[in-house]
Amino acid sequence: MDLWNIFEYAAWGISGLLLLWMLFDAVQVNRDFSEELLTSSREGELEDTTEKHELT
Amino acid sequence: MSSTDTAGQDRQRISLLRVLGPAHVWALGVGIVLVGEFMGWNFSVGKGGAMGSLIACWVIGLLYTCVAMIDSEVTSTVAAAGGQYAQAKHIMGPLMAFNVGLYLVMAYTMLEAADALVVGDLLSSVAGEMGHDALDPRPFVVLTIAALAWLNYRGVLMTLTVNFVITAAAFISIVVLFLGVQPWNPGHMLQHRELLTDLPYGWIGVIAAFQFGIWYYLGIEGTCQAAEEVRSPARSLPYGTMSGIITLLIAATMTWYVATGLLPWEFLGQAATPLYDAARVTGSTALQVFLFIGTTFAAIASANGCINDASRAWFSMGRDRYMPLWFGAVHPRYRTPYRAILFLIPIAVSFSFTGLLDQVITFSILSGLLGYTFMPVNMWMFRRKWPLGSIRRGYVHPFHPLPAIVLLLLCITTYFATFLGYGTQLLAMMCFYIVASLWFTFHRYKYVRRGDQFTMPWSRPRGY
Structure with a gap:
């Protein structure tokens, strides 16, 4: 086994860890927050109100 | 978190985070595209010769300039x-929106898969040069997708700041190569006088080269996906998009000039990594290293931008119930469309595991082309209704309707060019979108809440 083989295993391992981290976090968020809140965003909502489409 | 409500009731809401500026928009657009200067564009040389490729570079550049102008006005x-x-x-209606959403998701997810494949192949070739034959590229393909998805999951500001740095580095590597071959001293390293020929396949070859000329610019329209996360959409999006297309026109012309001055068109038309090969021909180890880093960074930046854009498109379709509402969720801490990002990971990995780089990229280009064809019609309707x-x-593009007409004509020409090379794939893609449209019309559309999807404070369109 040379260095490149180790890189291959390391790449599999790191990928698995990252994917598991995201899955774990997503499950935790789904459990801790209501579905209504998580899907509450609306398009075009500007938190700063400096831009308006209506001409004044 | 935002707590405003159109009904006037106090209700907590979360939305995507508005933290981006024009530089991030530039990084998103140019980052997705720049890999096309390092590979892919050179197949246009194989179709139409070096001069045919230059014509394709500038004609398709005109197509994308029209795309950038039209997009900048509407998306602002x-x-x-x-x-x-x-x-x-x-502007056009739900069926068109559903199709455009699908074009975007397919185009970006397939491009992401192709970029990850490129990273895997690059590492395999490096391992081969260092004496390790048959390196398995798959773990590096998965690592590329997983690491970039993780970055996207954790927040848009860091994602696009990283993209800005690596895209700028990749662009600088093209500039360094351009300066390294001493363009002010023709004949010293650049041999245009000897290498440039007439059109080897005539004007039909030039038309056929158009489909690969798209590689120079494919994805610049992705800047629009940042519209909900930029601090000032009316200012940042036009600035980022227009500076992006200017950067690409310069990069494309420099790329063509250097590569055609160093490599004969017969070789260039088939090369896998033409800019890296051009650097090897110079004999400079420093330029080779620069271009290797540039190629890798460009592929990573492209995949990163594609994850960002595909997930925003999928998220928006979920939020409007064009797809299940579940996909329209925002992460309460990172403020990203985390479910859309997660959902698209296995799809991108599946595409990349096929190993069919040319097929994957062709389907990506065809989806992009369908999207460009929608734009001129969209522009006409936008100016008529509003x-x-x-x-x-934020930006009003000049000479309307000339850019829309030019864009439509160039799209028709490019369809013809694509049909010459990839007629079966073109027809298969059309069939896929027709079946998807039937599914949406007869099944999915009943779940869409027609009033809820329009929440922006636009005035009523003229005539309604």
Whole structure:
């Protein structure tokens, strides 16, 4: 086994860890927050109100 | 978190985070595209010769300049994730919006898969040069997708700041190569006088080269996907998009000039990594290293931008119930469309595991081309329904309707060019979108809440 083989295993391992981290976090968020809140965003909502489409 | 409600009731809401500026928009657009200067564009040389490739470079450059101008105007008023999907929804209607959303998701996810494949192949070739034959590229393909998805999951500001740095580095590597071959001293390293020939396949070859000329610019329209996350959409999106297309026109011309001055067109038309090969021909180890890093960074930046854009398009379709609402969720801490990002990971990995780089990229280009064909019609309807002065625009593109007409004509020509090379794939793609449209019309559309999808404070369109 040379260095490149180790890189291959390391790449599999790191990928698995990252994917598991995201899955774990997503499950935790789904459990801790209501579905209504998580899907509450609306398009075009500007938190700063400096831009308006209506001409004044 | 935002707590405003259109009904006036106190209700907590979460939305995507508005933290981006024009530089991030530039990084998103140019980052997706720049890999096309390092590979892919050179197949146009194989079709039309070096001069044919230059004609394709500039004609397709004109197509994308029209795309950038039209997109900048429309998206400076549509401050919504989803980009062209959101534009189509407001201006043309639900079926067009559904199709445009699918074009975007397919184009970006397949491009992401192709980019990850490139990273895997690059590492395999490096391992081969260092004496390790048959390196398995798959773990590096998965690592590329997983690491970039993780970055996207954790927040848009860091994602696009990283993209800015690596895209700028990749662009600088092209400039360094250009200066390294001493363009002010023709004949010293650049041999255009000897290498440039007439059109080897005549003008039909030039037309056939158009489909690969798209590689120089494919994805610049992705800047629109940041509309809901930029601090000032009306200012940042036009600045980022227009500076992006200017950067690409310069990079494309420099790329063509250097590569055609160092490599004969017969070789260039088939090369896998033409700029890296050009650097090898110079004999400079420093330039080789620069170009290897540039190629790798460009592929990573492209995949990173594609994850960002595909997830925003999918998220927007979920939020409007064009897809299940579940996908329209925002992460309460990172403020990203985390479910859309997660959902698209296995799809991208599946595409990349096929190993069919040319097929994957062809389907990506075809989806992009379908999206460009929608734009001129969209522009005409936008100016007709909301004439100048009816809503505030961050940018008004000049010479309307000339850019829309030019864009439509160039799209038709490029369809013909694509049909010459990939007729079966073109027809298969059309069939896929027709079946998807039937599914949406007869099944999915009943779940869409028609009033809820329009929440932007636009004035009523003229004639309604």
